[in-house]
Amino acid sequence: MTFSIGILSRRAGVKVPTIRYYEQVGLMPSPPRTDGQQRRYGDAEVARLNFIRHARELGFEVDAIRELLAMSAQPEESCAEVDRLARRHLAEVEQRIARLISLRTELQRMVTECGHGRVGECRVIQVLADHGECDHDHGGARTGFAEA
Amino acid sequence: MTFSIGILSRRAGVKVPTIRYYEQVGLMPSPPRTDGQQRRYGDAEVARLNFIRHARELGFEVDAIRELLAMSAQPEESCAEVDRLARRHLAEVEQRIARLISLRTELQRMVTECGHGRVGECRVIQVLADHGECDHDHGGARTGFAEA
DNA sequence: CTTGATCCTCTAGTCGCTAGAGCTTGTAGA
DNA sequence: TCTACAAGCTCTAGCGACTAGAGGATCAAG
Numbered sequence: 628m629t630f631s632i633g634i635l636s637r638r639a640g641v642k643v644p645t646i647r648y649y650e651q652v653g654l655m656p657s658p659p660r661t662d663g664q665q666r667r668y669g670d671a672e673v674a675r676l677n678f679i680r681h682a683r684e685l686g687f688e689v690d691a692i693r694e695l696l697a698m699s700a701q702p703e704e705s706c707a708e709v710d711r712l713a714r715r716h717l718a719e720v721e722q723r724i725a726r727l728i729s730l731r732t733e734l735q736r737m738v739t740e741c742g743h744g745r746v747g748e749c750r751v752i753q754v755l756a757d758h759g760e761c762d763h764d765h766g767g768a769r770t771g772f773a774e775a
Numbered sequence: 776m777t778f779s780i781g782i783l784s785r786r787a788g789v790k791v792p793t794i795r796y797y798e799q800v801g802l803m804p805s806p807p808r809t810d811g812q813q814r815r816y817g818d819a820e821v822a823r824l825n826f827i828r829h830a831r832e833l834g835f836e837v838d839a840i841r842e843l844l845a846m847s848a849q850p851e852e853s854c855a856e857v858d859r860l861a862r863r864h865l866a867e868v869e870q871r872i873a874r875l876i877s878l879r880t881e882l883q884r885m886v887t888e889c890g891h892g893r894v895g896e897c898r899v900i901q902v903l904a905d906h907g908e909c910d911h912d913h914g915g916a917r918t919g920f921a922e923a
Numbered sequence: 924c925t926t927g928a929t930c931c932t933c934t935a936g937t938c939g940c941t942a943g944a945g946c947t948t949g950t951a952g953a
Numbered sequence: 954t955c956t957a958c959a960a961g962c963t964c965t966a967g968c969g970a971c972t973a974g975a976g977g978a979t980c981a982a983g
Contacts, residue, residue, distance in 0.1 A: 677906065681902070681906040682903050686878055695899075695900070698894055698900070699894060699903075699904065703894070704893065704894050705891075705892070705893060705894070706889060706893060706900070707891065709900060710886060710889050710899065713885055713899045716882060717879065717886060720878055720879050720882060723875055724875045724876060727868055727872045727875065728872060730833055730834055730868055731868050733833060734833060734864060734865040737861055738861050741854060741857070743853075743854065744853070744854060745850060745851055745852065746846055746852050746853070746857060747850030748854075749858075751843075751854070751857050751858065752843070752846070752847045755826050755829045755830050755833075756825070756826050756829075756847065758825065758829040
């Protein structure tokens with residue numbers, strides 16, 4: 628009926644310390660404890676954790692997931708807010724893609740122009756040292772690098 | 776002939792605290808100081824900082840930039856290493872692009888399928904709650920989110 | 924000589940975890 | 954029932970690349 632954090636971890640595919648972290652930041656509830664202070668979970672928590680994992684895999688931030696969870700608990704409400712959140716995230720993803728594609732173009736140019744000689748004549752080094760040659764925008768904004 | 780960190784900041788387009796951070800992590804040298812402990816720089820530092828900024832804008836990590844700087848100080852060496860670094864970085868960028876494009880596809884599907892009704896029938900929430908419907912890989916690896 | 928912009932160091936915060944120390948608890952087998 | 958020991962617990966610190974702020978010193982112009 629109830630199970631430990633390790634079992635929950637296996638059922639939802641989320642590491643144990645991550646679950647405790649989610650509890651700390653308010654994504655997961657503080658579950659009941661045994662007399663020895665060990666956490667005990669039920670099936671509802673498996674579902675909730677799966678939801679969180681899916682959202683993280685899609686790149687939603689923790690703050691957004693908190694909102695999504697709150698909204699999904701109100702099934703009678705309009706889903707306009709949910710939609711807005713998802714669209715905003717989609718727009719961010721698209722921006723990152725655009726940024727990365729422009730980086731890729733530049734990197735490709737650099738490596739194809741490299742004559743494989745000495746560092747002194749290396750195109751890669753030259754471009755980095757004297758970026759005036761290609762001063763289109765990509766200066767200052769987000770690069771699109773990251774993680775998860 | 777020599778100038779302050781603020782001037783260097785403006786000439787290279789890098790914020791003052793960031794320059795101090797670069798010094799701390801060994802990308803920039805510890806420059807000579809005035810009697811009052813203020814840093815004094817010359818033109819060589821402007822060039823070096825520009826190199827660093829360009830490399831960061833292209834998404835190179837600080838460790839990679841350290842190597843690139845060391846190599847660019849050896850103009851007689853072969854640029855094979857430089858080339859290798861740039862190609863590796865390009866490959867990473869391409870991986871991130873691929874990952875983000877698959878996320879985009881999924882997000883697009885979610886938002887276009889949303890009927891704009893109640894949360895209870897919202898496609899976005901359904902997909903997050905029951906990811907079994909689309910269980911192709913994107914589970915566990917890097918998401919491609921980031922920064923800079 | 925005064926003003927105030929700029930400089931200094933140091934600490935802590937960002938995000939989403941992850942790693943480790945050092946200790947306690949639960950459970951399965953003998 | 955006892956004993957291992959896997960798994961749990963809390964707490965702190967670290968990742969990367971900065972950014973923000975406190976609290977005070979210094980420099981250059983007028």
